[in-house]
Amino acid sequence: MAHEREVEVAWGVKDKRLDSAVYRIGEENAVAPSAGLSKARVPRDEPLGYLLNRVYSSFRSQVTAKLATRGLAFPQYLCMRMLSRAAGASNAELARALGVSPQATNVLVQELIERGLLERPPTVLYGRARPITLTAKGVLLLDQMERLVREAELCMLKRVTPRQRRDLKQILSTLGWNL
Secondary structure, three states, X not given: OOOEEEEEEHHHEEEEEEHHHEEEOOOOOOOOOOOOXXXXXXXXOOOHHHHHHHHXXXXXXXXXXXXXXXXXXXXXXXHHHHHHHOOOEOHHHHHHHHOOOHHHHHHHHHHHHHOXXXXXXXXXXXXXXXXXXXXXXXXXXXXXXXXXXXXXXXXXXXOOOHHHHHHHHHHHHHHHHHO
16 A cells, blocks of 8 residues: 655655655666755656756756856847857847747847847848847857856766766757657
């Protein structure tokens, strides 16, 4: 007979679960994601989307705190990172990549332009889309932010082996292309 008791699930969150609904991490090739949880327990039937969201939320919180030390928000970092990969993108292209409205992207871009981190020409010869690029100051700040993000990554993955890290990145990359 299963008994209800408080257990520590992934990321140190305490929750009420039935004994029969949990298993030890490692029994099914799972990885303990949080520090100090050598015998962490997680529900057997958690949907992948839920687990991905928990990881994302935890990671984003850490990154947001680190970026705040440089006076930047997470969406600003994402915008600058995308522009480092696709210099000259239009506002509409950035909006699609960020998954937000063009109006929200325009506000974000304008804030970064005012800080001297991005630039966009006042007019263009052809069409209406004005290409957005990182300034030299923006490139330097993005390099600093990338180091902070890597620190958060290492913290999150400290109990994961190098092989598991490679496998995780490969799986996530594959899943991203499948959608």
